[in-house]
Amino acid sequence: VSLADIDLSDISFWERPMAEREAAFAVLRAQPGPVLFTEPEIPFAPPGTGYYALVRHADIIEASRHPDVFSSGRGATSIQDLGPEFGEYFGSMINMDDPRHARLRRIVSRAFTPKMIKQFEVDVEAAAVRIVDELIAKGPGCDFVTEVAAKLPLKIICDMMGIGPEHYQAVFDATSVILSGGDPEFIADVSRAAELLLGAGQGLQDLVVSLAAEGGDNLTTALTSANIDGEKLTMQELGSFFILLVVAGNETTRNAISHGLHLFSENPGQRALLLEDLDGRLPGAVEEVVRLASPVAWMRRSLTRDHEMNGHRYREGEKVLLYYWAANRDESVFTDPHRFDIRRTEGPHVGFGGPGPHFCLGAHLARREITVMFRELFTRLPDIRSVGEPDRLRSSFINGIKRVRCTF
Numbered sequence: 001v002s003l004a005d006i007d008l009s010d011i012s013f014w015e016r017p018m019a020e021r022e023a024a025f026a027v028l029r030a031q032p033g034p035v036l037f038t039e040p041e042i043p044f045a046p047p048g049t050g051y052y053a054l055v056r057h058a059d060i061i062e063a064s065r066h067p068d069v070f071s072s073g074r075g076a077t078s079i080q081d082l083g084p085e086f087g088e089y090f091g092s093m094i095n096m097d098d099p100r101h102a103r104l105r106r107i108v109s110r111a112f113t114p115k116m117i118k119q120f121e122v123d124v125e126a127a128a129v130r131i132v133d134e135l136i137a138k139g140p141g142c143d144f145v146t147e148v149a150a151k152l153p154l155k156i157i158c159d160m161m162g163i164g165p166e167h168y169q170a171v172f173d174a175t176s177v178i179l180s181g182g183d184p185e186f187i188a189d190v191s192r193a194a195e196l197l198l199g200a201g202q203g204l205q206d207l208v209v210s211l212a213a214e215g216g217d218n219l220t221t222a223l224t225s226a227n228i229d230g231e232k233l234t235m236q237e238l239g240s241f242f243i244l245l246v247v248a249g250n251e252t253t254r255n256a257i258s259h260g261l262h263l264f265s266e267n268p269g270q271r272a273l274l275l276e277d278l279d280g281r282l283p284g285a286v287e288e289v290v291r292l293a294s295p296v297a298w299m300r301r302s303l304t305r306d307h308e309m310n311g312h313r314y315r316e317g318e319k320v321l322l323y324y325w326a327a328n329r330d331e332s333v334f335t336d337p338h339r340f341d342i343r344r345t346e347g348p349h350v351g352f353g354g355p356g357p358h359f360c361l362g363a364h365l366a367r368r369e370i371t372v373m374f375r376e377l378f379t380r381l382p383d384i385r386s387v388g389e390p391d392r393l394r395s396s397f398i399n400g401i402k403r404v405r406c407t408f
C-alpha cells in the first residue's frame, strides 16, 4: 500500500480487507508529519473541508491531554456542520469544552462510577441470563447481532434512562440512523439524510418529553431536575444530553460484543486460554476486544490556536481526527499489534478515548456488559461461534457489524 492509495475520507477505504487497512495505517504512522484528508464521505459532511489524521498513539494521547488547544467545542463529529438546527438535537456536552462540559457531565457521572455499576450488576446479569435462555430455546443458530449483542446494551441504557420496552425498537432505529448514516440500509437516499437525521433527533426528543412527565428514579429525571447555578437545563440541553446517552450507550457496546465473538471464533487458541480461567482472563480479554474492535474509529478536535506537535505546526481553526482505531494498532506500543492476544499487557489502548475530559463516560458500564455477556455465553455455550464473514456496517466512523450468523 502506498500513500497515494490511501484516502480515509472515502468510505470504501473502510470496506477494504482488514490487512490492507492495517497496512495503510502503518504507512500513515510512518510519515514524518500528519496527512491531510478531505472530510470523510459521510452524508452530513460539507464538501471540500480538510482535516489532519492523527494516527500515532503518542499524538492522540498528547492531543487528548490538551483540550485547551485541541477543542471539542467546534464539534467532536461533523454532524453539527450541517446547520444550526442540528445543534438542537446533537449539540451535547461531547461537543463542548470545560467548564460547561464538566458541569453537565457531573449531573450524571455518579451513575457511571464503578461503585454504582457494581450495584447494577445483578440487573446486567439477569438480562444476560435471559438473552442466553432465549437463544438456547430457539435452537442451534442465530443472528448474533440482533439476538444477542444488541439486546444487552439497549436494555441496560433504556432501564437507566427510564425507557420502557415498548420504545426499544424506536431507540434502536433512531441510533442506527444517527450513527450509521453512511450505510444505505439506514439512509438509502443520501439527499434525504438531513431530514432523516433531524427526524431521528426529534423522535428521541419527543420521547424525553414524555418520560420527563412520568418522573421516576432514573437518569432522565436526574437531567430534568438538575440545575446549574440555579438554572434548569434548557430543552436543547436536555434533549441533546438524552440523545447522547442513549446513542453512545448502545451501538458501541453492541459492536464490541459482536467483534468479540468473531475474534474468539477466528482464534480458537485464545478461546481455549479464556475457558481455562474464565473469571481470571475475562478482564484482559475485554480490553483486547475493545482495542481491536475500536467501535468508535475516530473523534474530531479543532485547534484553538497555532500549536506545534511532533514537528508539525498546526494552525488555529484546523481540524484533526483522532484515529483511535489506528492508535490501537500502533506497533511502537503494541507488539505484533494485529494479533488477538487476551494476555497482552501493553497499553493503554484508546478504544474509549484518550486521557482527557471526554474519556468515555460509559467505559465501566461497557466493560461490565461485555464481561457479563461473555461470561454467560462461554459458561453455557463454550463452543458458540460465528459462521462466515460478518455483514459489516458501511461507515468510516463506527466499526460496526450489522449481522453475523452464529452456531452453538
Ligand code: HEM
Pocket (backbone or CB within 6 Å): 072, 076, 093, 094, 095, 105, 153, 157, 244, 245, 246, 248, 249, 250, 252, 253, 256, 290, 294, 295, 296, 299, 300, 324, 350, 351, 352, 353, 354, 357, 358, 359, 360, 361, 362, 363, 365, 366
Ligand atoms: C465518549 C467509546 C460505551 C457514553 C466516548 C469516547 C469514545 C467512546 C472513544 C470519546 C469521545 C471523544 O474523544 O470525544 C465507547 C466505546 C464503548 C462505549 C468503544 C463500548 C465498547 C459507552 C456506554 C455509554 C457511553 C455504554 C453509556 C451511556 C459515552 C458518553 C461520552 C462517551 C456520554 C461523552 C463523554 C464526554 O464528552 O465527556 N465513548 N463508548 N459510552 N461515551 Fe462511550
